[in-house]
Amino acid sequence: MKNRLKVLRAERDWTQADLANALAVSRQTANAIEKGKFDPSLPLAFKIARLFNLTVEEIFIDDEQT
Amino acid sequence: MNKHNESICSQQKSNITSLALWTLAWVISTAFLRFGAEYIWDYQPAYSIIALITHLALGLTMIMVNVKHLANLxxxxxxxxxxxxxxxxxxxxxxxxxxxxxxxxxxxxxxxxxxxxxxxxxxxxxxxxxxxxxxxx
Missing domain, CATH: 1.10.287 (Helix Hairpins)
Structure with missing residues (x-):
């Protein structure tokens, strides 16, 4: 699943470590989600959406729709 | 936020250390059960049962500590x-x-x-x- 995390993070001038801290996950997990290697659970996806004040659909892009 | 993540890391380290120690205790109890019967109490059933119960209790504790460790990941x-x-x-x-x-x-x-x-x-x-x-x- 693709996502806009890298862009959103860059807009706020956050490092991956900042993102990981904000989400209470390891940096490895934040990196894997950002690179699309790991799809987060629904609660974590909502947590990410809340962090950026966006909806889940505005951050994550379903591969089957692209 | 950093403090929160540091707290998670610290909890994970503590859980891993605890798991390692309980695993070590379980391994030692395995050796004690096996070699104790042969070299220390000469296969007396009462001692063997105590060693076996201790071994199983340590194994059960190790499993519970591992479950706690998994829940914290x-x-x-x-x-x-x-x-x-x-x-x-x-x-x-x-x-x-x-x-x-x-x-x-x-x-x-x-x-x-x-x-x-x-x-x-x-x-x-x-x-x-x-x-x-x-x-x-």
């Missing part, structure tokens, strides 16, 4: 660990049964040792964890 770490456990269980079951059959079908002349299976499972688990971590880097 984040979701990717948990996935990597559970995947490794699943692969290890599969390899252990398949290889264990095949290994046990080797003597029955006269392909080996010695009796299969459970320790060989445990070593294979340990190696499989470590390798699976390493591959899992590399996959999600």
């Amino acid at each position: 984040d979701e990717l770490q948990r996935k990597i660990t559970l995947d490794a456990m699943g692969i290890t269980l599969g390899v252990g079951l398949i290889a264990g049964i095949a290994y046990e059959q080797l003597e029955d079908i006269k392909l080996i002349s010695f009796e299969p040792e459970i320790s060989h299976l445990i070593m294979l499972m340990a190696f499989t688990y470590i390798l699976s964890i390493l591959i899992g971590n590399r996959k999600y880097q």
Whole structure:
């Protein structure tokens, strides 16, 4: 699943470590989600959406729709 | 936020240390049960039962500490660990049964040792964890 995390993070001038801290996950997990290697659970996806004040659909892009 | 994450890391380190210590205690109790009966209490049933109960209690505690450790991991770490456990269980079951059959079908002349299976499972688990971590880097 693709996502806009890298862009959103860059807009706020956050490092991956900042993102990981904000989400209470390891940096490895934040990196894997950002690179699309790991799809987060629904609660974590909502947590990410809340962090950026966006909806889940505005951050994550379903591969089957692209 | 940093403090929160540091607290999670600190909790994870504490859980890993606790798991390592309980595992060590369980391993020592395994050796104590096996060699104690032979060299210390000369197979007296009462002592063997006490050693066996201690061994099982330590094993149960080790499992509970491992469950606590798993619950404290984040979701990717948990996935990597559970995947490794699943692969290890599969390899252990398949290889264990095949290994046990080797003597029955006269392909080996010695009796299969459970320790060989445990070593294979340990190696499989470590390798699976390493591959899992590399996959999600």
